[in-house]
Amino acid sequence: MAAPVPGGFFGARFSLYPLTDGFVPVILRAIEGLASSGLEVQTDDVSTFLGGDRDAVFGALAESFTAAARTGVHVVMPVLLSHGCPGEEVCEMPDDQPHPPGAAKRKLARAGVRVSAQWSLYPLGDPAYMTRIEEAIARGKSDRVHVAGRHFVSHLAGDLADVLTSVRGSFDAACERVGHVTAHLVISANSPSTAGHGG
Template sequence: MTEQTCGTTNIAGVSFSVYPMCDGFVDIIKDALKEVDTSKVYMKTDDVTTTVRGKLTHVFDVTKATFMHAAKTGEHVAFQATYSLGCPGDSSGDAYMAEDEQTINTEKVKTMKQPVGAKFSLYPLGGGNYMDVIYEQIEAMKQHVTVSSAHYSTRLDGEAVSIFDGLERVFTATVEGGSSHTVMTVSISANSPSHKGGVFNE
């Protein structure tokens, strides 16, 4: 049995995939990745997913920007991600923790209008008073997006930038609420054929 060791426990990471539903999906993915500044994170793409590691704010900055640049093509784009912060984890991304908190993709995407539907599930695996924190953050998110319940998840509808920002706030608040290992799964869909006037059909 391999012994698990903890490095810098505030390293955040995400494993994500972007799926453009069109013939030119390769170019959309490659072009989106080219437009995103990844200099403040560790990033590696293989044939299954893209992995990003570093400070939490930069991990969200990079994934948000990648999705936005892919979705702006107008093609139906799906996004799947698993975010994680805390021990047990890896320590190979420690060097990127020296970066400052200033995000570098925000200005490019903050004014982009992109309605989406999303679902997320949050898993605080290390204790803490997390349920009250989650409910508080979901209530706060209702000021910016439409929130509804779904099986095994919470549904969000609204502008993509607002949804990503809300997810980051929920994740951060859960960590600060005492969870030593926090995981969040996210699914987002943009430009879906089932999207009718800002409301997704059930």
Template sequence: MNKQCGNSRIAGCSFSVHPMSDHFIQHIMDSLKEVDTSKVWLHTDDVTTTIRGRMEHVFDVTKAILLTVSKSGVHVAFQGTYSIGCPGDSAGDVYMAETSERANEPSIHSIQQPIAAKFSLYPMGGGNYMDTIYQQIDHMKENGVNVSPAHYSTRLDGDTHQIFNGLESVFRETEQSGSSHTVMTVTVSANSPSTKGNEA
């Protein structure tokens, strides 16, 4: 196995969606059917779903799945680990030839869904990234996202589109700053009945 950080720039996300409903299986299966995953490599097992391909399509699909489940009004939690430059990541190369046009954006752009999220970023393999992270966080604030510190993470409250756009920008700019392998963990709560903390 190749143990060097990859240079094909395949991005990926291994994620789980947890609808707090007796019909959670139906919610998950319906979202996977409704969301266009044709531009990413996809595999689902009994623990997570993993998608891989161009960065914009990885974020497009994960955002679309979250919005598709949450638009029903059910409380849903999303947990994802995004990665780019993972050593040995090559089986999804075929999807790197896809065009940059996002398959799901036309059908989901009008869905308004407030969420609360926490993310942590782990640039590995070098890079001058701290100023980049701060700049992107400031940009999120300018676009209406409420940003606050949390233990081992940064909390974001606001609209799903604004937050996912911000997460993608942080991830992309960190990778472009010279980090040969970048990992980002994201936890999201939508439609939570809880009023604790800064829930949007």
């Protein structure tokens, strides 16, 4: 039997898309802190994987997006969160039981970046997955970041820190109950389509 995974294997995969001709320097400056984050970082031509401590991963996502958004250009960041199975094909979970991640030890600071976001939560292998999803939507509403339900996603808006904190809260709550959980999130700021009402 494999050794238990403390808190469960956790990681994120993200990409930063600044919609400008000068996207390369915006991206490089936004992610320059990753090297000293203590996280496992693997970059390929489509996205970057971050593995390690949950607080550090959410901190790195917030810092990278904030740096890119502060340039003022329209910037978008798709994020995949995953808890449980590290691999692609082979699920290396030591068992099918939940590995509760515990409470966040670090709070994300508000940095004044307004975002518009859409996200979906996928508790896998659980026949009661819709109950977990309903709980996540209720949390978005009580956290006051839920704007609307849309086909397949919840639409959130607010300060980046509030949106990420709510998404993490729902994600971690699902991990308390389910061994393998993923979530997909798209975060947008400075969009000309949302001038005045969100990201």
